Amino acid sequence: MAIDRRRFMIHLASASAVATSGKVMASDSHSAREEKHWRRIHGPIEFNYGVASGDPLADRVILWTHAHRRHTPIPIRMRWEVSLDARFRRVVSSGWTVAHPDNGHTVKVDATNLRPGHTYFYRFRTLFDVSPVGVTRTLPEKGVQGVKLAVFSCSNYPAGFFHAYSEAVRAGAQYAVHLGDYIYEYAADGYASEDAGTLGRVSQPRNELLSLDDYRRRYAQYRSDPDLKQMHARLPMIAIWDDHEIANDTWTDGAENHTEGEEGAFGTRVAAALKAYHEWMPIRTPDVNDLKRGYRSFDFGDLLSLHMLETRLLGREQPIDIVSLVNPETAPEALAALTSPTREMLGTEQLNWLQQRFIQSDAVWQVLGQQVLMARMEFPVSILTALNPANTSPEAIAAGERAVQDYLTAKAIAAANPAALTPLQQALLDPRTNPRLGYNLDAWDGYPAAREMVLGTASALGKRLVSLAGDTHNAWYNELRLIDGTLVGEEFATPSVSSPGLEQALATLSPAQTTAIFRGVIDTLKFTDTFRRGFLLMHFTQEAAQGEWYFLDTVKSQTYKVSKGFTGEFSA
Numbered sequence: 001m002a003i004d005r006r007r008f009m010i011h012l013a014s015a016s017a018v019a020t021s022g023k024v025m026a027s028d029s030h031s032a033r034e035e036k037h038w039r040r041i042h043g044p045i046e047f048n049y050g051v052a053s054g055d056p057l058a059d060r061v062i063l064w065t066h067a068h069r070r071h072t073p074i075p076i077r078m079r080w081e082v083s084l085d086a087r088f089r090r091v092v093s094s095g096w097t098v099a100h101p102d103n104g105h106t107v108k109v110d111a112t113n114l115r116p117g118h119t120y121f122y123r124f125r126t127l128f129d130v131s132p133v134g135v136t137r138t139l140p141e142k143g144v145q146g147v148k149l150a151v152f153s154c155s156n157y158p159a160g161f162f163h164a165y166s167e168a169v170r171a172g173a174q175y176a177v178h179l180g181d182y183i184y185e186y187a188a189d190g191y192a193s194e195d196a197g198t199l200g201r202v203s204q205p206r207n208e209l210l211s212l213d214d215y216r217r218r219y220a221q222y223r224s225d226p227d228l229k230q231m232h233a234r235l236p237m238i239a240i241w242d243d244h245e246i247a248n249d250t251w252t253d254g255a256e257n258h259t260e261g262e263e264g265a266f267g268t269r270v271a272a273a274l275k276a277y278h279e280w281m282p283i284r285t286p287d288v289n290d291l292k293r294g295y296r297s298f299d300f301g302d303l304l305s306l307h308m309l310e311t312r313l314l315g316r317e318q319p320i321d322i323v324s325l326v327n328p329e330t331a332p333e334a335l336a337a338l339t340s341p342t343r344e345m346l347g348t349e350q351l352n353w354l355q356q357r358f359i360q361s362d363a364v365w366q367v368l369g370q371q372v373l374m375a376r377m378e379f380p381v382s383i384l385t386a387l388n389p390a391n392t393s394p395e396a397i398a399a400g401e402r403a404v405q406d407y408l409t410a411k412a413i414a415a416a417n418p419a420a421l422t423p424l425q426q427a428l429l430d431p432r433t434n435p436r437l438g439y440n441l442d443a444w445d446g447y448p449a450a451r452e453m454v455l456g457t458a459s460a461l462g463k464r465l466v467s468l469a470g471d472t473h474n475a476w477y478n479e480l481r482l483i484d485g486t487l488v489g490e491e492f493a494t495p496s497v498s499s500p501g502l503e504q505a506l507a508t509l510s511p512a513q514t515t516a517i518f519r520g521v522i523d524t525l526k527f528t529d530t531f532r533r534g535f536l537l538m539h540f541t542q543e544a545a546q547g548e549w550y551f552l553d554t555v556k557s558q559t560y561k562v563s564k565g566f567t568g569e570f571s572a
Contacts, residue, residue, distance in 0.1 A: 050232060051065045053134055056139050081122065151470075309371075343448075368466070495532060536548070
């Protein structure tokens with residue numbers, strides 16, 4: 001079974017790290033006696049959360065671990081090593097670092113002087129204790145023919161097992177991209193926790209995350225997962241946070257899941273959440289004085305430029321409630337706010353940076369690594385007002401089905417014989433009487449002017465644009481078009497690692513019905529899977545950007561099957 005292979009590989013990596021540690025580091029007899037003394041009293045150094053690497057560049061990569069002695073919080077001085085071989089006979093980069101309690105016993109180092117497009121082995125060690133061995137790779141320079149990225153989002157520990165992480169390693173990914181919701185902030189009895197006890201995955205700490213210690217403990221729990229540890233030990237990760245690393249539906253000044261005062265100041269919570277994130281994630285911190293500035297770029301030679309965007313804390317204005325848009329009394333004011341040309345998503349500084357990166361990059365593909373759907377997912381108001389997931393009464397279900405059927409029927413008649421449309425059907429298709437609105441205003445549909453600015457820049461510069469997205473827990477493949485219909489690029493959205501998707505939110509509909517509704521209403525949508533967990537494997541070549549969706553038949557069992565569900569291709 002997959003789980004048995006995974007555990008064997010993890011234990012093998014740990015064993016080989018100890019067996020191949022080679023000569024102990026140079027040390028005088030006093031240091032050796034001191035180390036033995038501490039080891040006898042406080043126990044050996046523990047590397048309980050494995051090793052990780054991330055933010056690779058052509059000549060360097062971030063290395064990460066967590067190290068502590070069980071019975072003392074004292075700092076631990078270690079040596080890190082990068083080698084061309086697994087036995088560490090050809091060490092090419094090394095140095096000293098300290099796992100300090102001020103950083104939650106985590107360590108991050110920037111290993112430099114590496115060669116482009118090379119695979120390396122790395123580890124941390126003291127006189128007597130050695131971490132597991134990790135595998136990492138640098139970014140290629142010009143001439144690269146292909147790159148494979150595993151794309152993840154929404155890994156919820158109590159919702160199920162993280163099989164997607166280890167399966168991505170087996171699928172041949174070279175790098176990992178995580179688009180947010182790496183952890184969830186809810187209390188143990190919160191979202192998607194109904195099976196946590198049975199699965200042995202009850203969230204720790206049990207309370208909702210508010211303090212630095214809370215966030216650190218939750219990261220530690222997630223990083224104890226064997227699938228996640230295996231993926232981190234094999235693939236360098238490029239990551240950015242979404243909302244749940246802080247609180248649900250976060251924006252610059254607040255969040256849906258934060259009560260100011262009662263849960264402390266939002267700014268204090270953000271500071272704690274981001275400190276823990278930068279401690280536990282193997283990423284380079286662009287600005288130590290402003291941890292919110294997480295945006296950064298990665299150039300894979302002249303093949304692709306990956307631009308990681310921060311869409312939560314730097315510029316995002318408070319989301320508009322869909323109810324206010326469909327309520328006739330509040331609709332005019334809400335619509336004016338939604339369509340305002342100054343409505344922000346990225347913030348001016350980040351937008352200017354992205355535009356400059358577009359201009360400077362000569363790569364075949366410009367790729368946005370960001371959290372929420374950028375493609376238009378708009379529904380007519382007639383459906384939005386009728387298809388209400390909060391009301392599952394037989395009457396409400398019937399009303400929703402009628403609204404969907406009425407609209408799709410009118411759309412089919414308009415395509416086949418427009419003259420046969422009734423006045424009522426004409427009104428359903430008229431955007432003046434039945435406007436189309438994004439059903440999820442926490443996504444880019446809630447920030448149309450900001451989206452148009454990004455897409456318009458790419459279009460004006462003649463760039464081939466690919467958006468990578470997560471957040472929804474479902475798989476999507478869609479076109480990226482300007483308001484005037486101009487095709488700019490395509491969006492590949494990954495399903496969640498474990499969080500439930502539309503099969504739970506629209507539980508009264510079968511997956512086939514849900515798919516039919518979305519495909520029928522949204523003309524630009526090419527593929528969706530609304531009921532399975534998994535990951536997205538992106539393969540970029542000079543000729544095409546190809547997305548392969550891998551799905552798991554369950555995340556509720558250690559026994560599972562993985563299958564390739566769909567392949568989408570965007571030609572250069």
